[in-house]
Amino acid sequence: MILIHCPYCEEDRPEVEFTYGGEAHIARPLDPSALDDREWETFLFVRTNERGLHAERWRHLHGCARFFNAIRDTVTDRFEVTYKTGEPRPDLTATTKAAKAGGKA
Amino acid sequence: MTGYRIPFGGRIDRSRPLTFTFDGQSYEGYAGDTLASALVAAGVTVFGRSFKYHRPRGLVATGVEEPNALISLDRGADRVTPNLRAPQISLYEGLVAKSQNRWPSLKHDVAVLNDVFGAFFPAGFYNKTFMWPRSAWEKLYEPVIRNLAGLGESPVARDPDHYDATYAHCEVLVVGGGIAGMEAALEAAAKGGRVFLIDEQDELGGGALADTTLWATVDDLRARLAAADNVTVLTRTTAFGYYHQNFIGASERLTDHVAPFAAKGAREKLWRIRAGEVVLAQGAIERPLVFNGNDVPGVMLSNAARTLALRYGVAVGRRVVVMAAHDSGWRDALALHALGIDIAAIIDMRTVVPGDLADEVRAAGIPIYPGHAVTAVSGRLAVKGVTFAAYGTGKPHKLACDAVLMAGGWTPSVHLWSHAKGSLEWSDAWGAYLPAKAIENCRVVGACAGAWDLGKGEISSALPNAMSVRKQKAFVDFQNDVKARDIHLAVQEGFRSIEHIKRYTTNGMATDQGKTSNLNALQIASNVLGKPVTDIGLTTFRPPYTPQTFGSLMGHHKDALFQPLRKTVIDDWAVAQGAVFENVSQWRRARYFPKAGEGMDAAVGRECQAVRSSVGIFDASTLGKIEVVGPDAAEFLNRMYTNPWKSLQPGRCRYGLLLREDGFIMDDGVSARIAEDRFHLTTTTGGAPRVLSMMEDYLQTEWADLDVWLTSTTEHWAVIALQGPRARDVIAPLVEGIDLSPKAFPHMAVREGTIAGVPTRLFRVSFTGELGFEINVPASEGQKVWDAIFASGKQYGITPYGTEAMHVLRAEKGYIIVGQDTDGTMTPYDMGLDWAVGKKKADFVGKRSLARPDIVAKGRKQFVGLLTEDPYEVLEEGAQIVVHPDEPVPMTMIGHVTSSYRSTTLGRSIALAVLVDGHARMGETVHIPMPEGVIRAKVTGPVFYDSEGSRLND
Numbered sequence A: 001m002i003l004i005h006c007p008y009c010e011e012d013r014p015e016v017e018f019t020y021g022g023e024a025h026i027a028r029p030l031d032p033s034a035l036d037d038r039e040w041e042t043f044l045f046v047r048t049n050e051r052g053l054h055a056e057r058w059r060h061l062h063g064c065a066r067f068f069n070a071i072r073d074t075v076t077d078r079f080e081v082t083y084k085t086g087e088p089r090p091d092l093t094a095t096t097k098a099a100k101a102g103g104k105a
Numbered sequence B: 001m002t003g004y005r006i007p008f009g010g011r012i013d014r015s016r017p018l019t020f021t022f023d024g025q026s027y028e029g030y031a032g033d034t035l036a037s038a039l040v041a042a043g044v045t046v047f048g049r050s051f052k053y054h055r056p057r058g059l060v061a062t063g064v065e066e067p068n069a070l071i072s073l074d075r076g077a078d079r080v081t082p083n084l085r086a087p088q089i090s091l092y093e094g095l096v097a098k099s100q101n102r103w104p105s106l107k108h109d110v111a112v113l114n115d116v117f118g119a120f121f122p123a124g125f126y127n128k129t130f131m132w133p134r135s136a137w138e139k140l141y142e143p144v145i146r147n148l149a150g151l152g153e154s155p156v157a158r159d160p161d162h163y164d165a166t167y168a169h170c171e172v173l174v175v176g177g178g179i180a181g182m183e184a185a186l187e188a189a190a191k192g193g194r195v196f197l198i199d200e201q202d203e204l205g206g207g208a209l210a211d212t213t214l215w216a217t218v219d220d221l222r223a224r225l226a227a228a229d230n231v232t233v234l235t236r237t238t239a240f241g242y243y244h245q246n247f248i249g250a251s252e253r254l255t256d257h258v259a260p261f262a263a264k265g266a267r268e269k270l271w272r273i274r275a276g277e278v279v280l281a282q283g284a285i286e287r288p289l290v291f292n293g294n295d296v297p298g299v300m301l302s303n304a305a306r307t308l309a310l311r312y313g314v315a316v317g318r319r320v321v322v323m324a325a326h327d328s329g330w331r332d333a334l335a336l337h338a339l340g341i342d343i344a345a346i347i348d349m350r351t352v353v354p355g356d357l358a359d360e361v362r363a364a365g366i367p368i369y370p371g372h373a374v375t376a377v378s379g380r381l382a383v384k385g386v387t388f389a390a391y392g393t394g395k396p397h398k399l400a401c402d403a404v405l406m407a408g409g410w411t412p413s414v415h416l417w418s419h420a421k422g423s424l425e426w427s428d429a430w431g432a433y434l435p436a437k438a439i440e441n442c443r444v445v446g447a448c449a450g451a452w453d454l455g456k457g458e459i460s461s462a463l464p465n466a467m468s469v470r471k472q473k474a475f476v477d478f479q480n481d482v483k484a485r486d487i488h489l490a491v492q493e494g495f496r497s498i499e500h501i502k503r504y505t506t507n508g509m510a511t512d513q514g515k516t517s518n519l520n521a522l523q524i525a526s527n528v529l530g531k532p533v534t535d536i537g538l539t540t541f542r543p544p545y546t547p548q549t550f551g552s553l554m555g556h557h558k559d560a561l562f563q564p565l566r567k568t569v570i571d572d573w574a575v576a577q578g579a580v581f582e583n584v585s586q587w588r589r590a591r592y593f594p595k596a597g598e599g600m601d602a603a604v605g606r607e608c609q610a611v612r613s614s615v616g617i618f619d620a621s622t623l624g625k626i627e628v629v630g631p632d633a634a635e636f637l638n639r640m641y642t643n644p645w646k647s648l649q650p651g652r653c654r655y656g657l658l659l660r661e662d663g664f665i666m667d668d669g670v671s672a673r674i675a676e677d678r679f680h681l682t683t684t685t686g687g688a689p690r691v692l693s694m695m696e697d698y699l700q701t702e703w704a705d706l707d708v709w710l711t712s713t714t715e716h717w718a719v720i721a722l723q724g725p726r727a728r729d730v731i732a733p734l735v736e737g738i739d740l741s742p743k744a745f746p747h748m749a750v751r752e753g754t755i756a757g758v759p760t761r762l763f764r765v766s767f768t769g770e771l772g773f774e775i776n777v778p779a780s781e782g783q784k785v786w787d788a789i790f791a792s793g794k795q796y797g798i799t800p801y802g803t804e805a806m807h808v809l810r811a812e813k814g815y816i817i818v819g820q821d822t823d824g825t826m827t828p829y830d831m832g833l834d835w836a837v838g839k840k841k842a843d844f845v846g847k848r849s850l851a852r853p854d855i856v857a858k859g860r861k862q863f864v865g866l867l868t869e870d871p872y873e874v875l876e877e878g879a880q881i882v883v884h885p886d887e888p889v890p891m892t893m894i895g896h897v898t899s900s901y902r903s904t905t906l907g908r909s910i911a912l913a914v915l916v917d918g919h920a921r922m923g924e925t926v927h928i929p930m931p932e933g934v935i936r937a938k939v940t941g942p943v944f945y946d947s948e949g950s951r952l953n954d
């Protein structure tokens, strides 16, 4: 079972306390009626389906109940970092290279 | 093989003889024996029949890797565990063991014909042969295959045992209690943290238990571990899985090693351990050699013979041939020789053999044949002799013997390492993959790191016999009956990757996950393909390391503890009334309240009639409830629901419809505006958590600027639904502070006051089509208020009704149940709920999707009523609907029945359905084909009763 760091509680807690919320940083359009069918389809259904670092939403449902974002590696299932809703996606290119070179992290 | 008990030595307790049975025959062994060692000592050679060919098979190993000796251990009624490995079954007084996969007996098995006709059972046989005709699969092929194939029989009755479970945390967890593991545990313990040491055997020591010169070291290490109070040692415990972030699953066997009558407490204990660091010390597994006849009972791993002799005091035979490709076989031969066992010869496939060992062996008078190999083994139920020859054109020699030991080198146990996705690197010296780079905080020590001196060897990938591979019974995977020729065949047929070869031949796919066979299969495939081993890939080990019982994985999570059962505060009352219950999501709800001698139909009919003619009382406490509070509460709900909320006045209720962003109905419920900044929402019984989650999602992540708070209040309110023309009369004497007159308190209004002296939020709402109230009171007062209402209703014949009557009553009115009449692909328009959609609203969740091309297209399923031509015919919910009853199968299905009931009120059956273009089919006749015949029904609107709604507004 994975441990996930809740950026609000500032604790590593077991995965069962959390629920998954899909890809992060997809904002609901402010005026959906202004979107054509293709644009609305893209918002509703099209996701990056990343192999590797994926920004995604999680919720500490059985804890503080807050939504937050995480960068998870979909190949290794490792959480590289978690951050609060509204914060920009952190750039991990440098840190992950360092981690890979070290073997362990 | 004619094994016997050596009159001295071993770690058994000769003062404690034990009696046991195997296939009904009685045997004797000693405390400290395993089932395997005691049976070998008794001269037993055949332990089971093989999976596919039903060949007689003997013991190969003395550890977890044993592929053949799979046993059903019988510990009394319903306590039969199949597929246990004989060398891992500790002997106890009265043990009852049975062999598997044989009929009628081990010695005479009819299915051995599979072996005679073995030429017809090549790799991929099942895939190729049983493809056609399809109809024969179910009736002929599958039953026959099931009878002949398969391992032990699984028990059919409920497991009477119980299983414990626990969590643990430690700084260092060591898996494997051999010398390397014990040393690693002590080293970690010296640093002061919590240390766990897990080993699957009865006692610590691992491979050293088969080496008397190391026993003193083992004793010393054990004593030091026992003295370290920060070390927890778990023996008889299998670390079966290594999961993310150093999370280890381990199963401790608590009672299987003692006689059933003495077994107390839980049978197994599941440990979930989170470790700072994991140290793997799982050792290495000896590799069989692949040659013609290598599965005759009595051909076994060299180290197994050594373990039997030194640890259990058992000789595997009186005259033993050692076939080696590795020095360790020579050492084993010397060890057995020292115990007086006659070693007929050491036949080594290598031309250059170790000089110092050769001198010792020659001095012991053991003949040596370097550059030779066994080419055939005689004997059927036991080895009688071998034929061997020099490589290539050598003249065959024959040698009588009763056991053949295989010393094919060693394979480090990288199972848990692989679970944790550690990388592997090929080692030419070992002829095996060794752990390389870790992902988790994990290191490997001892033999499984390749860091243990087991001597030198050569890995041979070719069969030692020049005869055609097709004619050789040279087994690679004993448990799944895969021969060298199957791997040749797979390659011939075009398979290149070991992953494909594995699946085609089933090599390594039995319960042992190829512990003895994977590397040999890889070597053979590499040889046939003419490519280095590292070019054809590597199969992956996955949890569990060994098969685990379902009981241990379930632990306490069964029966009442399987999942929480939620009960309302009226539940006790309903039990006392003799209610029949049903579970709705996690809630237990009264389904109906039968009177003496009454069946469900009669009870439901009576309950419905009471509601329509006088008054019924219903426990609606399970309705999901959310309190929405804040200055922006109305704005928030306006964005969430399809309906307009800003215009709703305090004191009024509204039916709310909630869509997902894709435009499909997610939930519904009546909600009330209690004050300008406060709403009391209700949701469906099962929908409350996901509705709250969805609302929190929008509130936290899309509209964080809105000042709104959401609180789940489902369990804070008891909800008593009082429905029927007498409902007002029943509560009138109990209510204070609320004017109940129709004008002051109309349908779809909410008032606050007291009832029976208890503060209430009194809703005038109806899910039955009758005058009705939903009386919300604090849950702690629920029963008190219920009792008061019930007493007040006596004079009107107040009748408790359950969910079944509630369903019928709402269906008569065409009220939908989300999740029953909708299935996650229905829009408000499909369901005829256009009136609930605020068309003037600029936006709400799902609004844009209601204009999606697929949703505005023709041909969508729409919600309708169905009336069968025969009024007594009750349709089956889920039944498919067609236009033309004579259309050949597969027929064009245009919809299905979503709800169907016997309506006492209407004196006939009614049904609700979704039907392609249903709204345009009013009056049409459709057909519902059932096994007993086709049912005809007429399409109607979904409202069957009081379509003007006059009763509601009474």
Ligand SMILES: [Zn+2]
Residues within 6 Å of the ligand: A006, A007, A008, A009, A010, A060, A063, A064, A065, A066
């Ligand atoms: Zn939290």
